[in-house]
Amino acid sequence: MLGAGILKGLAETARNFLGSYVSKDRLTTVQFPEERPPRIEASRNFPFLVYDGTDPQEGLRCVSCFICEKECPPKCIFIEKSTDKKPDATGKPQFYPARFNIDVSVCMSCQICVEVCPFDAIKMDNAFELSATDRFDALLWNKQQLAKSNNYYHEIHPTEAAAVDAELAAARAKTAAAAAASAAAAAAKKLAAPPIPPTPPTNGDDIL
Amino acid sequence: MSPLNAYLLLSALLFSIGLAGVLTRRNAILVLIGIELMLNAANLNFIAFWRYGPNPAALTGIMFAIFSIAIAAAEAAVGLGIILAVYRHTKTTDLDQLNSMKG
Amino acid sequence: MIVPDTVDQIFVLSKHWLLGYVPTALQPIVSAILSVAPVLVVFPLLFAITTVLERKGLGRIQNRYGPNRVGPYGFSQPIADGIKSLTKEDIVPRSADQVVHLLAPLLLVMAAFLAYAVLPIGRNMVLTNLNAGVLFFFAVGSMVELAVFMAGWSSRSKYSLLGAMRAVAQMISYEVPLVLASIVVIMASGSLSTVAIVNLQASYTSIWPHWFIFTPWGFTGFVLFMIAATAESNRSPFDLPEGESEIIAGYYIEYSGFKFALFFLGEYLGMFATSGLAITLFLGGWAAPFSFLTWIPSYIWFFAKLLALICVFIWIRGTLPRLRMDQLMGLAWKFMLPMTLLNIFTAGVWHFMPSGFTRWLVCTSLLIVPCLLLSRGLKQRKKLQIRTYRFAE
């Protein structure tokens, strides 16, 4: 019939119009500041440095090995290695970054730094309310702004954080077992050959 | 200076402005506009004579003006059609250059 | 029934009451100002409300909220838009023709406002009771095309000229069906004066009103009039001149700031004016829909019908996609023109046939059958050959 298409279209828009007042599921818009959309776990925005324990300076996992700086495609990570060492989570003295800057205006949140980091020191955050008044300094985040605790990591990426922690714990357990096994083997060797004159004092090899 | 004289003087002025335009302008379309003006001046005369004339109820002045507006519109349409055809043929609307009858 | 009458004539009485205080010398001027001022206030306010209704309506049609941040439920959004357009910088392109560039929006808004002089808003509430009211309306309406062309040409940019040419071509080719669709009512009511037309429709049999829309030729006339009115005010399916996708914003591309807002004001005022005329001609102006509702003041009915028509405009804008230029022209000259001429013929037949069922049957069939044939004829796909330009060399 002539004009049927137009009438069907008009009926459809009328149904939409009236439906939006009646059934709530038609209107999916979230009034942002008042209602918050649920945080999607796998979403990512900009990287952040993870630190164990409570003190961001002491517990920082990053050992400034520069891998992420080399791998970063837009080259937005800038690290300065420290001169002295500090003990890391397993007690082994490691370097730490004296300065660790990420230029957030350049970062394209590609997560390559997270994939290449051997120490799980850098992870992706999904905070998005990041407006700043200055385009240059305010968007160059230094170490203090980047460092966030491990339990924050658990808060935003629960499953991934749990997996990372499990791996870390397993790695520590393995090294501890290996250390114990090598200590036991050394003790057994000392036991089996007592007459060997005492070896020269160990020059502080690490306990690993 | 009775009102009728004023209107007649005004339409005479309009007519002469239109005539001046027709005689002096170079662009064919503006010559056509001049002709339109002359027709309008005549219309003004008709309405003035109808208003101040002896027998306004006969409506002849108004009828003449209405028909003359209709004819002027038709004439403008055909005139512009001719100007377009001439332009397509000779690529110019400058009347000083259109002085040869050769097709 | 004294109370409703005074309420109905409240504006007319208050005007006369105010005039009492004015010295007789100034009487005519002040009475003119007193009757023009409300129109200059009410319709821009209606324009403000319509912009919000439009955005909220279109939003709801697309399952989203319209503007709801500025003011309660977003209803002070027009104030925000107004301030924005006032404070925005008014850039005039260097190569533009300054004088014509400035005059275009002024002429557009002036022509749009002039059209309200003949619309009867309420019982004896009309600015000027012209004997040739409808002719005045179309005479003023035809000035809008010139303003649109001036806007497009004076901003000296390809897009604006293209948009202006499209807009002028569309408005001219839809003015013909618009005038012919209104001729039907003039022929039936026997007078060009809008007040007489509305008075003719204001009578009732039992409870049913005598509106012209309830006759076959009246209904087709109304539908054709509304299609032509949508095209005349460059809205919804016919908003080709400002087709955002193709030529950005058509003839008002080089305008910014207040002149840009003037264009919108002009466009919306034009829409209100043509739908006001549609109400006057077909929907019985200020007449109440049923005889038992006449106690409600007359101006309420005019604005209620106007709001209803505005909602229909918005509804159509939310539904129909934009027409292509040749479809647009084809519809105007191949469908609308024959249908309006046929409608005039049917009104003649309606006038001379004795009233009764046969008259209804004859007239509706006289209209339906050619309408189907015409549209069936238009539908067959013409084979698309290489486009030959007939005029532009």
Next chain:
Amino acid sequence: MTLFFLIAAALTIAGTAAAMSLRNPIHCILSLTLGLVGLAVLYLQLGAQFVGFTQVLVYVGAVAILAVFAIMMTRSAGSPQQPAFSRSWLSGSAVAVVVFAVLAWAISSALPSTKIVPPQPAVSVNQIGDALMHKFALPLEIIGLLLTAALIGAVIVAMPERRETP
């Protein structure tokens, strides 16, 4: 010679004079429309409402747009390179002035300047309609015929010949 008449006359004269003297054709057309609106106001002042509105509808609505389209299509929109007036502009304007002088002299001397002004004849659209249908029915039919012929003629004249296109 009311003030209102003077204003309308001034508007018309200014519009038409500008239409004939400006360089840019588009400006000419726009000032022409101003002059024609002034003329319509004069008609209204003379009491011929119907003619005034028809004048605005036909001239401002259609003829002005037609002329503008013609100017656009013949690419003479910008201000013309060569001078806007033809070489013989001096003699042309002289002829016009002479014509005006003759007309003015004829008008002022011919009519006795009667001061009595006949009352404003109230003409309603119905009377015009009746006159058109009864007394002037034949001219109406002829005008209809003429307008259709002009319509078709203008289109045929303006259309390029079919042979020319490849």
